Amino acid sequence: MTASAAQQTLVIRVAVPEDHDVAGRVTEEAYSSSYSELSPAYLASLRDVAARVELGDVWVAEDADGVIVGTVWVPRPGERLSELALVGELDFRQLAVAPSARGRGIGEALTRHVIALAEERGAVRVVMNSGPEMLGAHALYAKIGFRRLPEREHRIEVEPGRFLDLLAFGLDL
DSSP, rough: HHHHHHTTTOOEEEEOOHHHHHHHHHHHHHHHSSSSOOOOHHHHHHOOOOHHHHSSSSEEOOOOOOOOOEEEEOTTOOOSSSSTTTTTEOOOOOEEEOOOGGTTHHHHHHHHHHHHHHHHHOOOOEEEEOTTHHHHHHHHHHHHHOEEEEEGGEEEEEEEEEEEEEEEEEEOO
């Protein structure tokens, strides 16, 4: 099946409580396959979809068999998930595609869904941070038209003594 055919069979919808465990596992597996040395505490936070739902909407992508193969976290209208988003911008976090489902256009479909939400909400730009190891995601963002926002990039301490240089990307709408 081609990537575009796979995208056409996807259903993207807001996660319901019964989806939280699976969506959390997908997020954990996706990040574990792209990042080395993730701590147990960080892995637990990736699995904690219920905590994310308190702060925004978690969307899931289901394949033709009804299996959750991807997920993304988006703020509710008028809100933001991080300091990255300025007034008029929509940010998103934790875009994740199950490693077994990569290459089927799921990440692109989820990103385009976020863009459509931003347009519906009247946002002028979509923004997100990404770690330096997420090369596949960076290629996807460039393909869609995102550009680096170096003036918004910074280093964060993700855990005591462990730092991550966050890259910033934006797509003007």
